[in-house]
Amino acid sequence: MKAKRVPYIVEPEMLRQLAKEKGYLIMAHNYQIPELQRIADFVGDSLQLARQAAETDAEKILFLGVDFMAEMVKALNPEKKVVVPVLCATCPMANSLTEDEIAKAKEKYDAPFVVYVNSTAKTKFLADYLCTSANAVDVVRNVPSDTILFGPDKNLASYVAEKTGKCVIPIPGEFGYCHVHNFVTAEQVLRKLEKYHDAEVMVHPEVPEQVRRLAHFVGSTAQMEKYPMASSSKIFIVVTEVGMVEKLRRLYPDRTFVTIDSMVCYNMKKNNLRNTYRAVLNDAPEVKLDERLAEKIRKLVEDMLKLTVSTQESKK
Template identity: 40%
Template sequence: MNSHDILVGQINSLRKEKNAVILAHYYQIPEIQEIADFVGDSLDLSRKSAETNADIIVFAGVNFMAETAKILSPQKRVFIPDLEAGCSLAESCPSEEFRKFREEYPDHMVVSYVNTTAGIKAMTDITCTSTNAVQIIESIPKEQKIIFAPDRNLGNYLNSITGRNMLLWNGACHVHEEFSLEKMLAILKSHPKAKLIAHPECQGPVLIAADFVGSTSALLKFVETDGGSEYIVATESGILHQMRKRNPQKTFIPAPPIDSTCGCNDCRFMKLHDLQKIFDSLNEEKFEINLDMEIMEKARKPMQRMLELSA
């Protein structure tokens, strides 16, 4: 038995012994996706974190996702394998700056993407994910003014789809900001049958050029049901593991960033986790997520509204 199999066996033993579950986002490395109890996008994992009967949740994602699990399941212990697993998008919206911004527009309702800190969620009326964002926006009366935070690219896309004129916070994800449309078009020239599919956090020109735009789960569904055979995928490269696993007969090409030596675009925070850190998190019970009770209570309400609307 090799060292990988031994480590996986140890993780499985600890998971059973401690009544723990491992949640992994689609952007995690394949090894973590393979040992996780649940793999999904942020909405799916939010639901799983609330539904599980486990005592311990190990969240292989980024900090805001682990915070979300703790907010929805305050009685459970939630751990993140690496405390440095932040999020460029969440960090682009500091709580105090957003508080001042919100106070300037008291007649606006706040819709925030789940890719935010607990502090931002506590100032939010309803949260959304890229999967349910259109549904959430369209549930709000047309006459109601809206602040959307923190992703300006997703906000612009939602404005174009819903016909709203939401006021946008100027935040962005480093992964989706760094794709090179020029390089994608060059790939399309050499792969004329390929389709470009993109996450709505990408910049406008990429979304205009795309054959399909959708959340991580929507992209997965599209390539499973579409009749094509080749796809250029403009989102974090971790999703290609599930695409290839579910569709071995199809070809998936990671969309290239402007400046890269690997030819793909990884989230430097998502990729901080590995199997050893998963084991250490379970074994040593370290890097536990603890939040202020008042913040959690305030942040839970907009997320529960989202989950009710998305049920």
């Protein structure tokens, strides 16, 4: 079928109107460009969005993020149509962990494999447990083993090892990292602190250890959203992808949020107003997921929620 024509300039309101007419619920990740975040019905991290999608009546979801996140949404909402602007918005970190590497690690170490949500559906299929950046420490603490295989992010693995005292073996190892978070340096953060003396530093656990050491707060994007509420600081240096400050500025208009400008995820920025309009107009490309993989993801999410609920209850 011939694709329909897309206007050369797409205004956010035109896109919002078309999505509404065609019955789409719009979900955007925290790292999407501001124009897309502003027209979304929900903005959040990957798990928040996947779970939010399951709670709505909408039969069609327009998902704005990268491929492994769209797979999660599809797995938790198998009966819904999930459309994305482009299929090439992918995550190099998720793609860095192969099925071969997991098989080799499992052969070498007799240990359970905890997979970070930022991974492909095929990788999740081989995992014993799933975690997010918000609950990785709790999940690993609750896994009944002192040695854990953890992938793909080596920096999150190091943070989890520090917090749990367990032997956390990163797979694939040295090359498992998010390029946006891994290459930020302590010097970049210190330079910002020189300029904003009174600022507090919030960092994502995907950053290297030397940057983590400068943080007043370490947490996922969903946790960063809540942190300013508990802090009296007026200025925050936000050490994660630059898109995150859009939401923080909307939530806390009386505070100042400073970005580290090199922290841009070009895959997240592949979605724009025009290709998103085209996707809504044509109801394509649609996310497809093998039911066997989807079933495994649903099971991992269910187990993860049980593991973390028991931790939260014991903390009460």
